[in-house]
Every structure is written in structure tokens, then in C-alpha cells.
Amino acid sequence: MNTLLNPPVQTDKENTILVLDDPVVSFDDSRILVTCNKLAGLSNSFEQIIIMTHYKTVVRRLLKSRSGAVYVKIEKDGGGARLEAFDTKDFQLSDHERAYSELAAFANGDTNNHNGLRQFMDRHISLVFQPKLIELGKTDAMLSEKISALADANEIDTVTRSILDGFRVTLNPDYHEDEDDTTIEDRRSLTRSVLEELYKL
Numbered sequence: 718m719n720t721l722l723n724p725p726v727q728t729d730k731e732n733t734i735l736v737l738d739d740p741v742v743s744f745d746d747s748r749i750l751v752t753c754n755k756l757a758g759l760s761n762s763f764e765q766i767i768i769m770t771h772y773k774t775v776v777r778r779l780l781k782s783r784s785g786a787v788y789v790k791i792e793k794d795g796g797g798a799r800l801e802a803f804d805t806k807d808f809q810l811s812d813h814e815r816a817y818s819e820l821a822a823f824a825n826g827d828t829n830n831h832n833g834l835r836q837f838m839d840r841h842i843s844l845v846f847q848p849k850l851i852e853l854g855k856t857d858a859m860l861s862e863k864i865s866a867l868a869d870a871n872e873i874d875t876v877t878r879s880i881l882d883g884f885r886v887t888l889n890p891d892y893h894e895d896e897d898d899t900t901i902e903d904r905r906s907l908t909r910s911v912l913e914e915l916y917k918l
Contacts, residue, residue, distance in 0.1 A: 730762045730763050730764075731762070731763070731764060732764055733763050733764055734763065734764050734765045734766075734767065735759075735763045735765070735766045735767070736766075736767045736769075737756075737766070737767070737768045737769070738769045739769060739770050739771060739772070740752060740756075740768065740770070740775075741753075741770070741772060741774075741775055746774070749772070749774055749775060749778060750778060753775060753778035753779055753782060754778075754782065756768065756779070757779060757782030760785070760786070776788065776805070780805055787802070788802070788803060788805050789801060789802050789803065790803045813837075813840055813841070813844060816833055816836075816837050816840070817837070817912070819833075820833070820834060820837060820908055820912060821912065823904075823905060823908055824905055824908040824909040824912060826905060829901065831901075831904050831905075831908060834888055834907075834908055834911060835860075835885070835888035835889070837915075838860070838881075838884060838885070838888065838911060838915060839860045839863075841915045841918075842860070842863055842864070842867075842881070842915070842918070843856065843863070845915075845918045846863075846867055846872055846918075849867065849870060849872050850863060850866070850867075853866045853867075853870060860885050861882070861885060864878055864881050864882055864885065865878075873918070877914075877917075877918075880914055881914070884907075884910075884911050884914070887907065888911075
């Protein structure tokens, strides 16, 4: 990488377009960080730098560098493909924040994708009560065990325990096997209720 960016033969960098195709293949995190920092630092040295990558880590690192880059993605379109600008906000969110955004969009009627509510609930409880669950030795426990342990440790009251247990049972994987379009609004309402309760914790 160093030879590529600092070639032995002098080039007219300010009139050069540098194109890199997945420059971090097989790199560990520290090398990815060094490479992204180097590329961000060189952004004003070249006419243009084009980086093609499959690695979300590269996009996240470049976003943190505040390089002023433009981000596009390749979208398959029928028999071909097209370039399309995309919102980098998605890359700045944690997986949990991204899952919340998707569920909130469903609850608000913006999408019909409602997968993962039970997993979200489990993850949210694990994050909110992480120190206590570690102390109780329940980080890898089933959701029902986490709720019971938190109630027994007076981290949640009996009403909250009952509500969370009710959601847990309702959201068991086989509960909505035969869901059809007539129940989608009920599912939206349930999603709103679960999210509201979780964010009171």
C-alpha cells in the first residue's frame, strides 16, 4: 500500500484518479484502521480516490475520518446494475439501533417487515441490564430466565415482569406461523407496545 500511494517515480497526483478495489482484503482491524487513515489523509492529494469495497468496516472507518467522501452502492437492476447514492446513517448505527429503526418503521406503517421483534426484546434487556445480568451469571440465559432473575433481584417490578413475560410468550417463534394480511395491524400495535415498554426500562 505504501509503494502504491508513494510511488518511486514521481507522478502528478493532483491530476491522478486513484482507484482501489477492496484494498483491505485479509487485513486485521488494526491494518484496516491504518489504511483508512492513510487514504483519508491523502484525499486532498489526488484528483479523486475511488474505493470499491464489500467491507462495512471500511465504510465506517472512512465515515469517522470525516473525509467528505461521496458514498454510492451498486444495486442489481433486472439484468444489469446501477450506481445509487445511499444514506451513510445506516453505517453509523449499531446493529441494535438499526434493528430498532426497522421495527419502528414497521410500527409506524412505513414498511411491512416485522421480523426480529423477540430477538430485539432479548437483546435490549441484555443491553440495559448488562452489568446486573453479568453479576447474576445470566448473560447467556434464556429470556424467561433473564426476566425472572431481574425481578428476583428487584431490578424490575412485578408489573413490568408480568408485561415482559406476556410479550415473551406472545412472541414465541411459533406464535405467528399462520399470520395473514388481516393481522398486520395487530402486529404493528404489538410492536409499538413492546418498543414503548422496552424504552421505559
